[in-house]
Amino acid sequence: MPTRLVGLLLLSTLVSSRLFDPYPIRVVRQTLVESNGQADGKGDDVNVDASAHHFKNADGTIGMNVTSTGNATSGSGNAGIDNTASGQVGNNHIGSTGNISASGPNSEVFSDIFGDIYGEAMAINTKQQGKSFGTGDTQVQATGNANLTKNGVVSPSASDKNIANAGATGSENSQAEVSSNQILTWDQLIAQLYGHASGSGKTNAQANVDLGAGSQSNGVEVNGLVSGVNQNGGQVKAEVEGKGSIDGSGHNLSGGMNGAANGTGNSQLVGATNLQSNRTGTNTTISAFGDAKSGGDGDSAITLNSNTSANSNNGVSGAIDMQNSANGGNKNMTVQNGLQVNDNKGGTLAIGYGEIKGNGTENSAANIGVNSQYDQNGHAQVNTTGTGSAVSNNRNSSLTMEGNAQITNPNGTKSGTATASGNVMGAYNNLTGTNQVVVGNDGANGNARMEANGGGVGNSAAETKTDLILKNGNETRTSSVSGSVKATGDSTIVKSVSEVSDNNGVQTMSNFQHAVSNSKGSSSASASNSGWLKRRKRAGGYWEGANLWMPAFNVSNYYPEV
Ligand SMILES: *[C@@H]1O[C@H](CO)[C@@H](O)[C@H](O)[C@H]1NC(C)=O
Ligand SMILES: *[C@@H]1O[C@H](CO)[C@@H](O)[C@H](O)[C@H]1NC(C)=O
Ligand SMILES: *[C@@H]1O[C@H](CO)[C@@H](O)[C@H](O)[C@H]1NC(C)=O
Numbered sequence: 152m153p154t155r156l157v158g159l160l161l162l163s164t165l166v167s168s169r170l171f172d173p174y175p176i177r178v179v180r181q182t183l184v185e186s187n188g189q190a191d192g193k194g195d196d197v198n199v200d201a202s203a204h205h206f207k208n209a210d211g212t213i214g215m216n217v218t219s220t221g222n223a224t225s226g227s228g229n230a231g232i233d234n235t236a237s238g239q240v241g242n243n244h245i246g247s248t249g250n251i252s253a254s255g256p257n258s259e260v261f262s263d264i265f266g267d268i269y270g271e272a273m274a275i276n277t278k279q280q281g282k283s284f285g286t287g288d289t290q291v292q293a294t295g296n297a298n299l300t301k302n303g304v305v306s307p308s309a310s311d312k313n314i315a316n317a318g319a320t321g322s323e324n325s326q327a328e329v330s331s332n333q334i335l336t337w338d339q340l341i342a343q344l345y346g347h348a349s350g351s352g353k354t355n356a357q358a359n360v361d362l363g364a365g366s367q368s369n370g371v372e373v374n375g376l377v378s379g380v381n382q383n384g385g386q387v388k389a390e391v392e393g394k395g396s397i398d399g400s401g402h403n404l405s406g407g408m409n410g411a412a413n414g415t416g417n418s419q420l421v422g423a424t425n426l427q428s429n430r431t432g433t434n435t436t437i438s439a440f441g442d443a444k445s446g447g448d449g450d451s452a453i454t455l456n457s458n459t460s461a462n463s464n465n466g467v468s469g470a471i472d473m474q475n476s477a478n479g480g481n482k483n484m485t486v487q488n489g490l491q492v493n494d495n496k497g498g499t500l501a502i503g504y505g506e507i508k509g510n511g512t513e514n515s516a517a518n519i520g521v522n523s524q525y526d527q528n529g530h531a532q533v534n535t536t537g538t539g540s541a542v543s544n545n546r547n548s549s550l551t552m553e554g555n556a557q558i559t560n561p562n563g564t565k566s567g568t569a570t571a572s573g574n575v576m577g578a579y580n581n582l583t584g585t586n587q588v589v590v591g592n593d594g595a596n597g598n599a600r601m602e603a604n605g606g607g608v609g610n611s612a613a614e615t616k617t618d619l620i621l622k623n624g625n626e627t628r629t630s631s632v633s634g635s636v637k638a639t640g641d642s643t644i645v646k647s648v649s650e651v652s653d654n655n656g657v658q659t660m661s662n663f664q665h666a667v668s669n670s671k672g673s674s675s676a677s678a679s680n681s682g683w684l685k686r687r688k689r690a691g692g693y694w695e696g697a698n699l700w701m702p703a704f705n706v707s708n709y710y711p712e713v
């Protein structure tokens with residue numbers, strides 16, 4: 152049974168104080184000392200307590216202490232503590248709130264405020280922590296603020312943005328946890344924030360964290376969200392962790408994400424974290440974001456891993472990695488992720504994107520990986536890779552792959568795009584492709600390859616194409632190759648390969664087309680290609696021991712930097 156308990160305390164005292172003026176007259180004044188502590192709790196098991204003490208020391212110093220504490224747990228619903236404490240000695244005033252609530256199958260919350268005025272010195276010490284765990288939805292939310300005033304003037308230190316929220320959803324496991332500690336004195340704030348949320352289960356899972364402390368001119372924020380879904384009740388996992396601290400003017404923030412979405416049919420996994428540190432005259436931000444989708448007729452697995460940090464001494468760094476793997480005949484998948492940084496290196500945006508679409512009748516595998524990184528020296532790297540295949544019997548196969556990476560910083564934009572595509576027909580046929588682009592502060596490298604094989608009873612045909620476009624400011628390097636091959640007859644074999652690569656300006660390309668036809672009646676085989684290649688043709692000939700005509704085509708060229 153939920154119970155409510157209120158610990159309430161109000162105390163006022165008038166303390167006589169003797170002030171010694173330079174004049175030989177003794178003035179006796181009275182100083183108002185007042186304190187107020189109230190903790191109001193909700194839950195199955197609630198403990199609340201408020202106490203205060205007013206005193207005047209032998210040396211004439213007047214002081215007061217106020218404490219307000221609450222503790223609530225619930226095994227069946229909500230638990231909450233609303234806590235306030237304030238106090239006054241003469242014109243010195245302290246005030247603080249600490250409200251925390253948790254919902255979910257099991258909840259525990261705790262809030263404690265200790266306020267203290269001793270002569271002209273004042274301090275507030277607040278602590279809030281809570282967690283919720285079980286299955287389904289869990290959530291913890293805490294807000295608070297603390298302020299010190301002298302004659303109505305607010306202290307240069309302040310904390311009016313204190314927040315610590317975490318929430319999770321998962322049919323098998325769900326937990327959310329926060330803690331927030333603050334010590335506020337006249338000219339300094341020390342704050343420590345922590346939030347963690349994780350959810351796992353069937354069909355969907357999500358986790359979120361939202362933390363904040365300090366003020367507009369000396370404040371921190373840490374936010375994160377991971378959310379995943381699988382259409383057919385597959386296993387999904389989401390986890391976010393955030394930490395933030397203010398130690399006077401030093402800030403230290405970190406964020407982490409983990410996620411997975413597995414299953415058949417459509418899946419999607421998204422995640423984002425943001426770290427923000429505001430100090431007088433300086434904003435520092437690092438955001439990491441990612442989004443992957445998978446669709447097709449087989450199973451797929453998407454993963455997300457990310458870590459970011461922002462430290463007022465060491466700078467900003469972070470990484471996000473997403474992998475998307477799928478099996479099946481047909482697949483349609485994407486991955487996109489990146490980092491946005493605003494720091495004393497002038498800021499960087501780093502983004503990568505990968506996409507694979509494949510069609511076939513037989514099971515085959517594909518994978519896209521996008522990895523974006525940023526380090527404390529201002530170096531970014533985006534690495535997008537793909538491998539894919541499509542396999543069919545008695546039907547065409549098709550495969551298209553695209554990979555992009557881009558970095559923009561004060562030195563301009565560098566980017567790369569690698570695409571590979573192919574179509575093939577034949578009694579049995581397949582396509583396999585790879586692509587990669589790596590873009591860093593020094594420039595872009597990449598490669599792409601597509602191979603088609605077809606053959607068996609009846610006609611076969613194949614075409615493949617690869618393109619690579621690398622840009623560094625207004626300089627563009629392009630490599631492009633395509634080819635096709637066709638064979639008709641009772642029994643045929645075709646093979647088509649297109650390949651391009653560019654590493655540090657060294658471009659290599661290769662194009663290979665090969666057709667074989669074996670027939671009692673008429674038969675033909677042909678091959679052609681185009682691109683940035685000088686054609687070198689070799690005359691076709693008969694394959695030894697058989698009535699096979701083989702037009703061979705194998706070109707490999709080397710181009711220096713343009
Ligand atoms: C008031 O708080 C101060 C600081 O924590 C402590 O040193 C002092 O003992 C407290 N006084 C009383 C009367 O509780
Ligand atoms: C909260 O209350 C429970 C039950 O009285 C107690 O065991 C626990 O120590 C308290 N926790 C805190 C942090 O005060
Ligand atoms: C100080 O904190 C108290 C308690 O939370 C609040 O009532 C009051 O408005 C605050 N004062 C200022 C100046 O922020």
Ligand SMILES: *[C@@H]1O[C@H](CO)[C@@H](O)[C@H](O)[C@H]1NC(C)=O
Pocket residue numbers: 312363364365366367368369370371372427428429434
């Ligand atoms: C930090 O600055 C940004 C942009 O000015 C603002 O939106 C945000 O609320 C600030 N955060 C804190 C904790 O003050």
Ligand SMILES: *[C@@H]1O[C@H](CO)[C@@H](O)[C@H](O)[C@H]1NC(C)=O
Pocket residue numbers: 386387388411412413452
């Ligand atoms: C998803 O599948 C991969 C590969 O089978 C496995 O390693 C991972 O643990 C799975 N994740 C979840 C959340 O089930």
Ligand SMILES: *[C@@H]1O[C@H](CO)[C@@H](O)[C@H](O)[C@H]1NC(C)=O
Pocket residue numbers: 431432433434
């Ligand atoms: C902080 O960020 C905000 C919003 O991005 C911007 O408007 C403001 O000028 C920035 N302040 C400083 C000092 O860079």
Ligand SMILES: *[C@@H]1O[C@H](CO)[C@@H](O)[C@H](O)[C@H]1NC(C)=O
Pocket residue numbers: 446447448481482483509510511
């Ligand atoms: C090709 O694959 C897509 C995506 O998986 C699917 O929607 C489409 O029906 C497939 N096409 C054929 C001809 O199988």
Ligand SMILES: *[C@@H]1O[C@H](CO)[C@@H](O)[C@H](O)[C@H]1NC(C)=O
Pocket residue numbers: 444446483484508
């Ligand atoms: C691929 O999936 C996207 C949505 O994820 C959809 O809009 C698009 O039509 C699909 N393409 C094919 C060929 O199935």
Ligand SMILES: *[C@@H]1O[C@H](CO)[C@@H](O)[C@H](O)[C@H]1NC(C)=O
Pocket residue numbers: 520522534535536589
């Ligand atoms: C890019 O990613 C691939 C696949 O994870 C990896 O094998 C390769 O080493 C990476 N390249 C760089 C330059 O990091």
Ligand SMILES: *[C@@H]1O[C@H](CO)[C@@H](O)[C@H](O)[C@H]1NC(C)=O
Pocket residue numbers: 496497529560561562592
């Ligand atoms: C920009 O280019 C200069 C000169 O090459 C180099 O020193 C600096 O590190 C570069 N900055 C970034 C952010 O890449």
Ligand SMILES: *[C@@H]1O[C@H](CO)[C@@H](O)[C@H](O)[C@H]1NC(C)=O
Pocket residue numbers: 540542580581582583604
């Ligand atoms: C594609 O077909 C070729 C020729 O039949 C074969 O050597 C290769 O193993 C096949 N690859 C896949 C992925 O099925």
Ligand SMILES: *[C@@H]1O[C@H](CO)[C@@H](O)[C@H](O)[C@H]1NC(C)=O
Pocket residue numbers: 624625626
């Ligand atoms: C790129 O464009 C800038 C400004 O338009 C120009 O100053 C620079 O010379 C160009 N660089 C090259 C390599 O063409």
